[in-house]
Amino acid sequence: MVTVGIIGAGRIGKVHVQSISNNVPGAKIKTLADPFMNDETAKWAEGMGIEKVTKDYKDIINDPEIQAVLICSSTDTHAPISIEAINAGKHVFCEKPIDHDVNKIHEVIDALKGKNLKYQVGFNRRFDHNFRAVQAAVAAGKVGDPQIIKITSRDPEPPSPAYVAVSGGMFMDMTIHDFDMARFLAGCDAEEVYVQSAVLVDPEIGKAGDVDTAVITIKMKNGALVVIDNCRKSVYGYDQRAEVFGSKGMAAITNDAQSNVTVSNQDGVTGEKPLFFFLERYMQAYSDEIKSFIDAVENDTETAVGIEDGLKPVLMAMAANLSVKEHRPVKLSEVE
Amino acid sequence: MVTVGIIGAGRIGKVHVQSISNNVPGAKIKTLADPFMNDETAKWAEGMGIEKVTKDYKDIINDPEIQAVLICSSTDTHAPISIEAINAGKHVFCEKPIDHDVNKIHEVIDALKGKNLKYQVGFNRRFDHNFRAVQAAVAAGKVGDPQIIKITSRDPEPPSPAYVAVSGGMFMDMTIHDFDMARFLAGCDAEEVYVQSAVLVDPEIGKAGDVDTAVITIKMKNGALVVIDNCRKSVYGYDQRAEVFGSKGMAAITNDAQSNVTVSNQDGVTGEKPLFFFLERYMQAYSDEIKSFIDAVENDTETAVGIEDGLKPVLMAMAANLSVKEHRPVKLSEVE
Amino acid sequence: MVTVGIIGAGRIGKVHVQSISNNVPGAKIKTLADPFMNDETAKWAEGMGIEKVTKDYKDIINDPEIQAVLICSSTDTHAPISIEAINAGKHVFCEKPIDHDVNKIHEVIDALKGKNLKYQVGFNRRFDHNFRAVQAAVAAGKVGDPQIIKITSRDPEPPSPAYVAVSGGMFMDMTIHDFDMARFLAGCDAEEVYVQSAVLVDPEIGKAGDVDTAVITIKMKNGALVVIDNCRKSVYGYDQRAEVFGSKGMAAITNDAQSNVTVSNQDGVTGEKPLFFFLERYMQAYSDEIKSFIDAVENDTETAVGIEDGLKPVLMAMAANLSVKEHRPVKLSEVE
């Protein structure tokens, strides 16, 4: 039984609390910390069987009983808290991205050196039943050598322009998952990124210096060509698809819906639209990523999504940003 | 090149004219006969390259150049014209049903005895790409021994009560295709039929002594259980599906639509409804059945749908009618 | 917070323990009883946060703190324990079927009279996301008046002949869910049942006096025709589909799979087979039925599946058995 502390009681922190309480029998949450901890959250935490709540995350860092920390606080705190937790000898699960600044990620990498501590980054989609199945098909050789990889990722509704201004922009806060997926499905790193982008959803996003629609072409080190298409707003809901085409065939996945009911009438045959957003689509994945992390801690094995997996997509996002700025293909080596 | 005469220039007669003109290079239509032949039809026939039109089908029977006759006239004339054509030494393709009265069908069987003439019955669905594929899967052993066979057959719009009164009723004019399909997919004959039926579409059909909705259970001689569901009115169009479940798996087919486009929006994901009715769904099948008939004539091989295949579904329809009347399962041996 | 006792720690009892622990925040399991309670189960129960385990279900009946009882013991004990629990003032959730003998079910009905106690029967499929969606479409009028209802229900592997001998047979242990589904989807009771059945899977099942394959036709009181097809063995897994066809359209559902991945290669386009069996397919439904029961207890509302819903499918199974025996359609009024 792994004793866990969770730092950050926002939306994703609460998701992990629920996952662990309901679906991760090997872990027990001792403490939940949040600078804005209030009575409501404290009561909810008690109902979830959490022993202690606090406003000060150091209560977790300094608790010798706590073996593993989940960092779900704001992005700018991910790296420094990671380092504090590592130095306190704790295993770390950190939400993505570790940081927008690769130097800070390298500091975390340095902190981990020589310590036998587990570090997992929150790329939850790798644990989704569909993405996992397409990757398994590729890994099993069913498509042969990957040649073209297509990833569609569209959100149901755009963030506020205010959020975009601090999030690092679309490539850093949204596409980062797709960059990770490209590496996961191709089984290797990226070599070059080119972005064709536009502001088609909300001019305010453009004024905030970001884009809201993009087609991103990536050349992977194994020669596979990846294309990611993103949009901040899809009226039919969260669109999360992928396909890997290769020398022996193609593996493809599509969206999930609440049910598979279809209604046929004079207007056609109508099924349900995709599940609304990430909380609906990826709840099973959130559970499974934490299970996987706890398993790695318990069995002293590699985490499924290590610190390098946290670094690489940030580099890809940086290359994407540079590609937009200079309107040209950008090699990863230029930003590393 | 087989020289053909077509008797009957109604809807289905015209379908066969077009099929032969466009898609059956091995056949040439010399004469088209119809008691109601008029200028419009005559002109149309000329445009299709037909040499001669006539009101008297005997012009076809008596023409020594004509090798094969397609009988597309009203059902009550199918058997007598078949016999005339056979006696004139012509191969016959006859629309279904040959007759509502099995005695008349037996007269045709008797007429064929000892003559090397081809006789094919117009069960076009056997030539449909989907039904053919499901049957091929069964024949290739992909489902093992058939255990449960399901056939859905629903028309987009009911016939007039007047038509029902002369058609022999739903089992004889509509389900007859499904009875044939049951034999085609099971690969054997029926043993017993039970009908649960209702008048749910049009009370006038009930007043005419017929039903418009039915679930028909059939026990086949190889032990497979067949269920056919019929309705005279399906608002989303012609519904023509089948599945064969067996010891090694299941083969299933569904409807065709005009295109496979789907539109996703806030209301769901909508595809096109099935093709409207038999002319839309089965045009390829109508062509292929005539090609098959002409091939049998040219190569002196068995027709794909012989005279026995014309008889058996009529017996099944009779058993179905008796089942409705006496509200009990009826053995085929009771009506043979 | 409703305090619950669970009687029976077999497969389905454990499913409910897990559901409540993980997904029903409004309930707390105090006691788990099973005549074969052993150390392993006791330890597992402790891990699930259950306060007490016992071999004697009376420890639950007699515990004044326990408000609701889940009866997951063998079928023959369902009715007597239901009555004991009711007399002790407890709400009851009872697995299906309540009993094979309608008289015993009537005794439970009598016991409930005049008491404001909730009684829910374990027809879990009503809570499955797909079946719920098709029923919701029907209830919303999207198909108009139901005319033909089709239910496919095939198990991945047959039970042992020994099980069949005590289970009450296929109609009582397996089709009972489909009988319930017929009522759920049609929105009314059955009037008449006809069965065409066979032994096609395992001759030993036949020797035990049961069938393993059946097509069941039902006439509902609202005129809709229902057809259920059952087989004890489907090599591609648990096949659980339904469609409701009516005057305004059709609502249909199909199976769920572990993922929606497809692999395209020279052999075709292959997707995953359906989820293996009920534990895989219906875990969400098991959770939701208990949530619904607890809600009914907490809010003093009708249970979603009441005692009458437990009685009616048993009558339908009896009619089905009589239909097999006498090979004729059987009215429900004959067995009531």
Add this chain to the structure above:
Amino acid sequence: MVTVGIIGAGRIGKVHVQSISNNVPGAKIKTLADPFMNDETAKWAEGMGIEKVTKDYKDIINDPEIQAVLICSSTDTHAPISIEAINAGKHVFCEKPIDHDVNKIHEVIDALKGKNLKYQVGFNRRFDHNFRAVQAAVAAGKVGDPQIIKITSRDPEPPSPAYVAVSGGMFMDMTIHDFDMARFLAGCDAEEVYVQSAVLVDPEIGKAGDVDTAVITIKMKNGALVVIDNCRKSVYGYDQRAEVFGSKGMAAITNDAQSNVTVSNQDGVTGEKPLFFFLERYMQAYSDEIKSFIDAVENDTETAVGIEDGLKPVLMAMAANLSVKEHRPVKLSEVE
């Protein structure tokens, strides 16, 4: 009735002969010309009802009875024969591409000026039932403003390196259809093209100076982003899909197969792979494009795919080639 001459009796010439004979009642082929005309082809042509065959296409140009010419000869002859036919006062249907050299296309444009002659280019996919349906959905406003357009186009087998050397390369001989489709679906012209390409199928294609796999990003003048993915070899057959995503939804199409049969067994649920190649997939489209051309001639209306539609994709292919050469995004204005 339009009298037609066909120049070129290769594969596509024969397709048009068959289409007109079988499915275009408004046209009559008088003459078929091919420099390699032989007895076999002559006999076949006679069987198709063609009056005259010749080795000299000038027999068509100089025949005053012939109103319309179909140019199906080798690409290098498209432009000069077009001009000869135009100067002879004939309507022209010309296979794609008109030429690899835009100057030659401009000469055809000049030749057409001031003459009321119809000119149609053979972009057959615009007439395919699926592509037509997705375009119709876009044109009907069902997706709102197009934002992301995805076109997948993969051939079942690569051409010989020898062919590639003379075809103008992949962008000119294969992607040219997708460039046309981008314009058709977006409803406007392209502004900029970027290509990420590779030689992953056959190194000999690389040695011949071409690529065999590519992801092409296009910015359209209305702001929509288009991505085309191409591969010269898809083991599961011809892959021809598209989707248009916009402010109000998405319209998408997928492949057609020979039938929709699926076989379910312990290995999964398997459907047929896509139709093998363009002759299988687009036969209906080939027919309909000629019907449309003949209609335009008969009714003196605009052709559905005019000379400008023939020019623009060639410019896009030139931009694509330049993008590969200089590894950068290329504006259409650079090649016009």
